[in-house]
Amino acid sequence: MTAKDVFDKIADYNTINPATNEDVYNELRQLYYAGKEEEAIAYIKDFFECNDFVAENAFKLFKMDAGSPPLPSQVARANAEALASQNKPHCPYCNSTNLHRITTLEKAADTVLFGVYGNTRKCQWHCYNCNSDF
Ligand SMILES: [Zn+2]
Structure with missing residues (x-):
């Protein structure tokens, strides 16, 4: 799985975290906006069962998509x-x-x-x- 594949799944509205019943994209955005980038990357790694490299790059794509956190x-x-x-x-x-x-x-x-x-x-x-x- 490449970073792009992982990001596509994050961006897909049908990707729901079964543990919380929340949209994965929303959960990652909350972590990102709260400044918890390491947690967000660990979340991606766990959820999509990918390696650090793929998770970090998928998170970079995600950040570009989500935009900067509000001031x-x-x-x-x-x-x-x-x-x-x-x-x-x-x-x-x-x-x-x-x-x-x-x-x-x-x-x-x-x-x-x-x-x-x-x-x-x-x-x-x-x-x-x-x-x-x-
Ligand atoms: Zn009225």
């Missing part, structure tokens, strides 16, 4: 964005976060225009995605 600042920003999106209110109908908070003034205007039956009067949020108020 710590990029990771921090991605984490912050993920956290912010968890804390954001979601539309209960379509799960969109594209919402607008209905202000007291808008509620008052609605009451003036439509009287006590104004339909957004008791709602706090308007969803721009599905146009519902809740």
